[in-house]
Every structure is written in structure tokens, then in C-alpha cells.
Amino acid sequence: MEYSQFNDSLLSFLQASPTPFHATDSMRLALLAEGYVELVEEDNWVIEEGGKYFVTRNESSLIAFTTPVLDVSQTGWRMIGAHTDSPCLKLKPNAHVDRFGYHQLGVEVYGGVLLHTWLDRDLSIAGRVTAKTDAGNIVSRLIDFKEPIAVVPNLAIHLNRKVNEGFSVNPQEEILPILCGADNEFDLHQLLIAQLRQQHPDLPVAQVLDFELSLYDTQPAALVGLHKEYICSARLDNLLSCYVGLQALLSSNNERPSLLICTDHEEIGSLSACGANGPFLDDVLRRLSPNPEQFVQAIQRSMLVSADNAHALHPNYANRHDKNHAPAINKGAVIKVNANQRYATNSETASIYRDVAAQENYHVQTFVVRSDMGCGSTIGPITSGEIGVPTIDIGLPTFGMHSIRELAGSHDAFGLYKVLARFTKRDTLMTR
Template sequence: MKKNKNISDSLLDFLGRCPTPYHAVEYLAGFLRENGFQPLKESESRGKLNPGNYFIVHQDGGLAALSLTGTPLEESGLRLAGAHTDSPGLKVKPFPVRRKNNCLQLGVEVYGGALLGSWFDRDLSLAGRVSWIEKNNIFKTGLINFQNPLAVIPSLAIHLDRDANAKKSINKQKDLVPMLLLSEQDDSFEEILTLQIKKENKTADPRQILAHDLFFYDVQKPARIGLHEDFLTGARLDNLLSCFTLVQSLIHAPDVQNSLLILYDHEEVGSVSANGARGPFLRMLLKRLLPDSDRRQQMLSRSLLISVDNAHGVHPNFIDKYDPEHLPTLNNGPVIKWNANQRYATDSVTGGFFRALCGRAGVPVQDFVMRNDMACGSTIGPLTAAETGIKTVDIGVPSLAMHSIRETAGSKDCVFLLQVMQEFFSLLPVDALWKGHCQ
């Protein structure tokens, strides 16, 4: 019980510290380094990798971690796991400043499929990546995180919108512009960013801000809630819960075999980017691991990918939104996701594999399929499977309020996920379960 609490405590701490994919990647890279993983650079020469543990950061928002035992990869295959680092939210526009009625406001774009109603009346802060020119004319980029609440998107009072409870619609351009501060203080946005860069990076001395990738976020800390603390609430559980648990699983697996963990950015906006699952990140890594295409193909045919992304747990107030025979509940273990139209990559081999894996790990397992009269979401699973031909299963912990500014998950489910993924990374050989060698 204490161990479980420790894992979910460190997950909550991680969620609170990582408001953007860049912060999550920086944190996880530091954590991997502390645990003996060596950094690799994409720009350095591509000599053979010795047995050991490695990680590689891809353009700030993507991360891969690698454990190599020395067993030839074409014989052992790879235990692959994947997740995404990004979450829906509000991204600051390139030239965002709007001054209106004594207010400084920042215009935003909606990033991904955010549940917009949840963004009103929250204490918001701002974090992300900025590029600038230093006083000595050097180009620099860095991360900033204001941490303190500095903005809010107030609702319109019920007296001015009597229909608000019956039919609320949100105009993304007009209704969602955060109020930053009173304009009397008259700071320019560039000055605000310059001061923050200097505050967080003592050696920086920006002469000109060039551009930014900044996101608003809720400053309310993630928490463990419920009479018996059975639930976790917080932003970005989709899908930083999975990223964090996968990294923990790889580090702490008792007898880790040849394994590769890949975390992509930009899943929430379709994955078409240099950092997305439709980009070349995984392909480049696999080529680096085995430059010879025959041997690489052998390796891929013996590998399996577990694509980990939160699933829809049953919401007791809306039970008619779910298929009646597939009702995953919080704290009852990871969910295998099925879709006949390949919105999820699971099939009877890979779904069966994961169910057997859970059995070996002593972890309960559940299933989800979308109702036929509702559209099904997707994940990095089918994209990665289509790109590489690797056998893939889509799974994830059940959660509520997906894409809200504050989501809910079960506090036991991250522990179940950790246990089954540790079993996976230690599996020898990876195809044992479907080749009939299973004990």
C-alpha cells in the first residue's frame, strides 16, 4: 500500500511540475539520467551501441529510452512501448496582445480537442518554450514557467446569459481570451517574457524575443481525492500518467530485456510533425539500432508495441454513452481498446497477448469498445503499426473527463499499469506468449 502511494505521489508531483510537453520531456530525461541512462544525440556519429541504457530527446517534445542487453536484436525482438507527451489546451497566439477596457488580454488558439467549458474561472499560469537573441547576437531557446496564477477567463454572469445552463455554446475566438492583468501597469508582453527568461536562466540576457510556444495551464495542484483517496485529479493525466508510468516501469523492471520506450508530441493534433507518430523519430531509431534492413526486419517481426493512452472509464451519470457489455471502471486495471475499423491497433493476437501478460503480472484487465452510433477516437498505436508493421496493442488506464482542464483517474490503476509494464520489459523472449512457450 505504501509503495502504491509513493508511486502515485511521485506521479502527482511530476504532473504539477510539467505543464507542457517540453517540461515533461526535460523532467523525464533528467530522471532517466539520474537512473544511469546515458544521453545520445541525434547529431552525433552513429556507431554501434554497446549494451546499456540510453535516452534521446527529439526536438524538445519527443523522448525515447532504450535498454540493450547485448542479446542480438534480431533474435530477441524489442519490447516497445509508446505514449504521447501533449495534452489539449490553449496556446498563445504569435502576437497575442489585446488591450480592451483596461485589461491586457492574450489571444489564444485551441490546441487539440480541449473540453473548453472547463477552462472558465480557473487560476491560470503560462509556460512553454521561447526563442530569443542574446545581447551578444547568439540565438537561444529555453523553457519558462511562470508558476503563479496570472490570468483568468471569467464566465459571463448568469444574469447576462439566462440560457447558460440550458444551452451553453463557446465561441473559440471571442469567449476564450484570458485576462492577464490591468493595462495600467503597461508592461509589454515582450518585457514580461524577457523578465521571466532572466529569472529562470541567470546567464540569459535577451535583446529581442523572436517567437514562443506558450500554453496556459491551471495552477491548481493535482491531488489524491476521495474518502479513501481512491482517485487522482489533475490536468494532463491524458497522457502524462502513461509517460511517467512507462519511464518508471523501464527503470525499475527487475530483469529488463531489449526494450524501447518512445514518447511522441502532437498526438492531440493528428501526429503529423517531426515529433509526431507520423514523423520519422521511431524509424530513425530503429535504423540506428540495426542498420542492416534484413536484420531489422527480423527484429521487427519478433517485436511488439504496447501503445499506452488513457481509456474512457464509465461515467455513472452517462452510462447510456457506453456499450453495455464493455464498461471499464476506475481502479480495476488497464483497459484493452478494440475497434474493428482500426482506430485502435489491437487484434486477437496482441489483445490476447496483453490479457495473458496481465495474468502473469497478477493485474486485473478490462476492455473497451465504442458504441456503433458514436465516433471512436484514435491513438499513436495504428499510426506506428502502419509505419513499421510491428504487432501492436492499444491499452490505457480508465479515466473520466478526458480533455478537461482537470481529469480523474483511479489511484490504483497507475500501479497496475506499472506492474504489467515491468512484466513486459522483463519478458524473455518477447514472442513467448504467442509462440506457446508461456509458463
């Protein structure tokens, strides 16, 4: 895949994936188009040598893998990990709020949202709705309104004279989106039924039972900057890594046992049935290992590249970085290191990645948080701690992480894709 095709496809993927459910479905459709076979956890699996498979859980997490050989105890897996969720505003169960002449939506803050960036944006709603059909069956379907149907207006400076000296947003009172005036009738469940019938005309919807819906910014993802060298979009953290990992897996040509895992709920700690701190990956790998001894052998001959965005040095806030570990956008992916194991990188996994990157003539950067600041974490330490796989944490340098609209480098994304594609084909990881 060439640079322009890669980035055009990336923008389309970001646009089609406003929620983890939609991101997982986007990857599912891409895998099916490339001949991957969809497995169902409730069924018996028949795995063949030379096969390509994937499985989803909760419709928001996905594992895809190739099996050039069935016994991976001597080869191990070449694993790439990312997460499908992003900080956002989610609708509360009783979401309708009617106050002061406006129909509004009560929302819950999901993850570490930069709340002020959600003000004055054209917002839509997407997610999963569970309904009962005319026949009494309970089914779930994805919906996406796509059009801007909500907005959270800012407060005029005339009513908040000190706003430019710093302000906070109260998530209970001040971030509720406006849908329409109270002169209009509004029933959220009827709105959802109408949307289900529009998007799924063959589904005889009788009643909406529940939903998991998120707000999102309708402004399209774009290449920006004087030379179009930046990617500007919502949810770059971490759909950018999901897309890069997916394309790397599709380019692996089934040469080595390779696996992509994209899990939900990383932004809130990963502790769920479909999160990295849950049993999903372990469940899948044990179904692919004939016995416990071969399972351990396979894991110890494997390596996981945990790909999540990294903080680029912001020229307006340079003092927030350790000057010796200050990544720049479009200067290569970042190896993330933390002595307290907030990242899972060690000297061996870092060396393997550096060697693979060098074979692609791809520059490598390093990030260590300032010693007087707290450090975030990723699925890397969680996955490594759960199954014992050697792991490296890397990420693409990013501005505005957890903003409604983030910024990364288009050359970085394409370069990382080439490195990870080579990683999936690598024969020997470490010589003991």
C-alpha cells in the same frame, strides 16, 4: 517501487510538466539520474552492449531504450508508447489584446479542448522561448511562471439566463484570458525577457524572437475521494501513461531490449517531425539495426503497448457506453478494440497482454465504442502502420477526458506499472 511512493512521484511529475517540453525534460532528468546516456541525433552514436540510452527531438518527444544485446533481430523490442501533449490553449504569435480596459491574451485552441472547463480557473503560462543573446547567438529555453497570472471569467447567469439549458464557448471572442487592467503597462516580450532572466540568470538575453507558450491550470495534482483512490489532475491524458511507461522502463533491469517512446502532437494527428506519424522512431531503430533484413526481423519479433487513456463508464451518463464494454475506474487497465483500426489491437497482442497481466494478478477490462458513435484513435495504429510492429492499444479508465482537470484511478496506475514492468522482461512473445 511501492504504491504510495509511486503515486507521490506521479503527482510531482504531473506538477513539473505543464507542457510537452517540460514533460520531456522531466523524463530526461529521471533517465539521467538512473544512468541513461543522452544521445544527440546530429552526432555519431556509439552503442554498447548492456547500455541504457535516450534521445529527444524538438525538446518535446523522447525515445529511451536498453541494449542488453546489440543484435535484436532474434529478440525484438519490448516497446511502450505514449504521448506528451494534451489539449490546451496556446498563445497566438501576436498575443497581446487590449480591449475595454483590460490587457488580454489571444489564444488558439490546441486539440479537442473541453472549453467551458477553462472558465474561472487560476491560469499560468509555460513553454519554450527562443531568444537572441548579447553575443548574437540564437538559443531556446523553457520557462514556467508557475504563479496564477491569468483568468477567463465566466459570464454571470443574470446576463445569460439560459446558460443551464446548454451553451457554447466561442474560441475567438469568449476564451481570452485577462492578465491585468489597462492602467498597467504591458509588453509581452519584455515580460518574457524578465522571466528568462529570472529562471536562467546565466543567459544574457537581448531579444525574444519567438515562443511556443501554453496556458495551464495551477491547481496541483492530487489524490482525491473519501479513500484517496482517485488521481485528479490536468494532463492525465496522456502524461499518466508517460509516467507509467517511464517507471516500467526504469524497472526493466536491462533484461530484454526495451524501448519507451513518448511523442508530441498526438492530439492533433501526430503528423510532425517529432510526432508518431513522423520519422522519429524509424530513424532511431534503423540506427540500431546493422542491416535492413535484421531491422525487419527485429520489428516482427517486437510488440508495442500503446498506452493512452480510456473512457470509464460515467455513472451520470451510462447510456454513452456499450453496456458489455463499460470500464470502471480502479478495476484494471482497458484493452481498446475497434474493427475499423482506430485502435491497433488484435487477438494475438491482446492475448499476450492478458497473459502478462494475469501473471501480476491484474484485472483486464475491454472498451469498444458504441456502434452508433465515432471512435477516437491513438499513436497505436499510426506507429504500427509506419514500422509494422505488432501493437496493442490499452488505457487507464478516465472521467472528463480533455477537461482542464481529469480523473483516473490511483490503483489502476500502479497496477499498470507492474504489468508493463513485467512486459519489459518477457522473453517470448508468441510461439510460431
